[in-house]
Amino acid sequence: MARWWQGRRRRSSASTCRSSPPWQVVDSGAGSAEAACMTTYLDADLPVLLPRAADTSEATRAILNSAREASPVAKGPFGAIVLRHEDVVALLRDRRLRGPGMDFARLAGIPEGGRAWKRQEQILLFMEGDDHHRLRRLVSAAFTPKAVEALRPFTRSVISRLIDDVEADGECDAVAALCDPYPIPVISELVGVEMDRWEDMSRWASSILLSLRFDAGQFIDEIEQAQAELDEFIDGLIAARRAEPRDDLLSRLIAVEEAGDRLSPSELLSVVSMMLVAGTDTTRNQLSNIIHTFSEHPEQWALLRERPELVSAAVEEAIRWEPATEALPRFALDDVEIGGHLVPAGTIVVLMSMAANHDEGSLPGADRFDITREAPAGWHLLTFGGGVHYCLGASLARLELVEAVAELSARFPVLRPAGDAVRHPTGSPIAGYASLPITWRP
Numbered sequence: 001m002a003r004w005w006q007g008r009r010r011r012s013s014a015s016t017c018r019s020s021p022p023w024q025v026v027d028s029g030a031g032s033a034e035a036a037c038m039t040t041y042l043d044a045d046l047p048v049l050l051p052r053a054a055d056t057s058e059a060t061r062a063i064l065n066s067a068r069e070a071s072p073v074a075k076g077p078f079g080a081i082v083l084r085h086e087d088v089v090a091l092l093r094d095r096r097l098r099g100p101g102m103d104f105a106r107l108a109g110i111p112e113g114g115r116a117w118k119r120q121e122q123i124l125l126f127m128e129g130d131d132h133h134r135l136r137r138l139v140s141a142a143f144t145p146k147a148v149e150a151l152r153p154f155t156r157s158v159i160s161r162l163i164d165d166v167e168a169d170g171e172c173d174a175v176a177a178l179c180d181p182y183p184i185p186v187i188s189e190l191v192g193v194e195m196d197r198w199e200d201m202s203r204w205a206s207s208i209l210l211s212l213r214f215d216a217g218q219f220i221d222e223i224e225q226a227q228a229e230l231d232e233f234i235d236g237l238i239a240a241r242r243a244e245p246r247d248d249l250l251s252r253l254i255a256v257e258e259a260g261d262r263l264s265p266s267e268l269l270s271v272v273s274m275m276l277v278a279g280t281d282t283t284r285n286q287l288s289n290i291i292h293t294f295s296e297h298p299e300q301w302a303l304l305r306e307r308p309e310l311v312s313a314a315v316e317e318a319i320r321w322e323p324a325t326e327a328l329p330r331f332a333l334d335d336v337e338i339g340g341h342l343v344p345a346g347t348i349v350v351l352m353s354m355a356a357n358h359d360e361g362s363l364p365g366a367d368r369f370d371i372t373r374e375a376p377a378g379w380h381l382l383t384f385g386g387g388v389h390y391c392l393g394a395s396l397a398r399l400e401l402v403e404a405v406a407e408l409s410a411r412f413p414v415l416r417p418a419g420d421a422v423r424h425p426t427g428s429p430i431a432g433y434a435s436l437p438i439t440w441r442p
Contacts, residue, residue, distance in 0.1 A: 039341060039342065040341065040342045040343070040344060041073050041075065041080050041338070041341040041342065041343055042075070044073075044341050046070075046071050046073060046074055046075050046341070047066075047067040047070050047071055047074040047075070048074065048075045048076075049063070049064075049067055049074045049075070049076050049081055050076065050077055051077070051426045051427055055423070056423070057289070057292070057322050057423075057431075060326075060354070061354070061358055064083065064352060064354060064355035064358065065355070065358055065367070067081075067083055067355070068083035068084060068355050068358075068359060071083070071339065072084040072087055072338065072339030073087075073338050073339045073341050073343075076350055077214075078107070078214060078348045078350070079343075079347045079348030079349055079350060080338065080341075080343045080347055080348075080349050080350070081327075081350045081352050082338055082339075082349060082350065082351050082352060082356075083352050083355040083356065083359075084339065084355075084356065084359055084361065084362075085356040085357070085359035085361065085362035085363070085379075085380075085382070086359075086361070086362055087338055087339060087356075088328075088351045088352070088353060088356040088382055088386075089356075089380050089382070089386065091330065091336075091338070091349065091351055092328070092351065092382075092385065092386035092387040092389075093386065093387045094336070095333075096332060096333050096334040096336050097330040097331065097332055097333065097336065097349060098128050098330065098331055098333055099125055099126060099127070099128060099330065099331070099389050100125065100126065100329045100330065100331060100348075101126050101127075101128065101331060102117075102120065102121060102126060103331055104126070104329060104331070104348075105117060105120050105126070105211070105216075107214070107348075108211070108212075108213060108214055108215065108216035108217060109215065109216055109217015109218070109220070110211060110216055110217060110220065110223075111217075111220060114220070114224060115224050115227050115228060115231070116208075116211050116216075116220065116223045116224055116227055118266070119208075119211075119227055119270055119273060120211060122135075122266060122267050122270035122271075123270060123274045124136055124139070124274065124389070124392065125389065132388065133388075134262065135263075135267065135271065136388075136392065138253075138256065138262060138263060138271075139271055139274075139275070139392060140392060141249075141252075142190060142191075142249050142275070143392055143393060143395055143396060145395065147190070148395045148396050148399055149399070151186060151189060151190060151396070151399065152399060152403065154185075154186065154189050155186050155399060155400055155403045156403050156407065158182060158185050158186060159178075159182060159403055159404045159407045159408075160407055162177065162178050162181060162182060163178070163407060163408065163411055165177065166178075167411060170439060170440060170441040171418045171437065171438060171439035171440070171441065172437075172438065173435055173436060173437050173438075174288060174291045174433075174436040174437075174438045175284075175288050175432075175433050175434060175435055175436045176435075178287070178291070178404075178408075179284040179285070179287045179288045179291070179432075179433075179436075180202050180284050181198055181202075182283070182284060182287060182400070182404060183279060183280050183283035183284050183287075183400055184198040184201050184202065184280050185198065186279070186283075186396075186400055187275060187276060187279030187280060187396075188201075188276070190249060190275075190279070190396070191248070191249050191250050191272065191275055191276065192241075192246060192248025192249050192250040192251065193237055193250065193276070197233070200229070200233075201276065201280060202280065202284075203226065204226045204227075204229060204230045204233075204277065205276070205277045205280040205281045206281065207219075207222045207223055207225070207226030207227075208223060208226050208227055208230065208273075208277050209277065209281050209429055209430060210222060210223050210429070211223050212429035213427050213428070213429055214427065215427060227273075230273055230276070230277070231269060231273065234269055234272050234273055234276075235269070237250060237272070238250070238254060238268065238269070238272070241254050242254060250272065253268055253271060253272065254268065275393075278393060279393055279396070281430055282324050282325065282391075282393075282397065282430055283397050283400050283401070284432070285324040285424075285430045285431065285432025285433070286319065286323070286324035286397065286401060286432070287400075287401060287404055288432045288433040288436050289318070289322040289323070289324055289431065289432055289433070290315065290318040290319070290322070290401060290404075290405060291408070291415070291436060291438060292322065292421055292433060292436055293318050293321050293322045293369060294318070294405075294415050295415050295416055295417050295436075295438055296417070297369050298414060298415065298416065300314070300369060300370075300371050301409065301414065301415045302414075303371060303372075304371060304405075304409045305409050305410075305413070308406065308409065308410065310371050310372065311402055311405055311406045311409070312398075312402055313371055313372065313373065314371035314405060315398065315401045315402050315405050316381065316398075317369065317370060317371050317373050318369075318371075318401075318405075319381065319383045319401070320357045320358075320381055320383065321357075321369045322431075323353060323354055323357065323383040323431065324383070324430050324431055324432055325353060325383055325384070325385070325430065325431070326352065326353060326354040326431050327350050327351065327352050327353060327354070328350070328351040328353055328382075328385050328389075329348060329349070329350050329351075330348070330349045330350075330351060331346075331347075331348060331349070332344070332345050332346060332347045332348075332349050333345060336349070351382075353382035353383060353385070354431075356382050357381065357382055357383065362376075362379060363375060363376065363379055364376075384397075411440075412440035413440060413442050414439075414440055414441070414442055415438060415440055416438065416439050416440075417437065417438060417439075418437040418438050418439040419435075419437030420437070421433055421435065421436050421437070422434045422435040422436075
């Protein structure tokens, strides 16, 4: 849900009234009397947000800001869209909402029982309860502060080599030269994979992540083919590690699987697949967004070069400003009140993290890109989600992005557009750029 347009729709003023509603009130300002008889969001006069042709990130922000100023909730093609920061934060922790689960896969047209369906059944985003907790606890061992920090020198060497290859040219397509090839060696190093097929890995990740689109069914042949190729690749890696274990994450995961009580063979395959795909696509697209943002704000790039100690804050601000993950889909298990509107059980609830990140009601000056920003105490960056589905690889992504921006800002005296940026097409699950020409010539 990466690009949007705004409209208005009027519906009847009919209300849904219940003497004993099975839902609780999210908005603490609403009393029980109002909650007992409430207009559903479908019956209310609310902004309408629908996907449209690829747009600029600036236009997307303007549309979402306008919709949020009109109402904390909008209507979308699949359900309710939540726009206000405080509501998104609360709903990420609300147990009446769960992750998209296999209902999302079914709605998207993923054939039940197929390869893509089976993989989605065993990835954390689509799991809940004890199964989710067990698998998340197992995988989280790879992302301890010590494990992530140990990757810093390797990560720095990867981005340094990529810059070496283009620095003398004075310009490049940042996506092809820097963003696409950057994260794959890093996640491969973490897992314990010799990655000499990064172009295949990049293609597999792009195709498999089409399964997260609302219209994924129309891409099912491409998704299934990519998943089959990746499964074959991982099966070969697992067989090699079974024969010759090493001191790496893949060997440790195999040992757990062979213990027979925590990780099944199919879960092992799904976990490794998930880590390689998720560790590739989100980071490369977020880096493209960061480079684009700085190319549009040359004064902030100059400030970062003058004050390199701001690099962590600069990355955090850039992730807020132009996030790779613009929306977080959830599923309402029970009726929920959001901003004075009843959202019935069974509704898909899209938590629009990009709109929430730009909500001036919770973050003063949110309409400015400012790498010196100090967010108010208790303010939450929502690009990585929240609650039980908070991004497991957030710490690694931050490290990769900080190292990349630190090296780029140290070596590129300026950063400017060198042509038209091309965003991924409408409906892409991850927002980013397919092409991003830049120059660093003074």
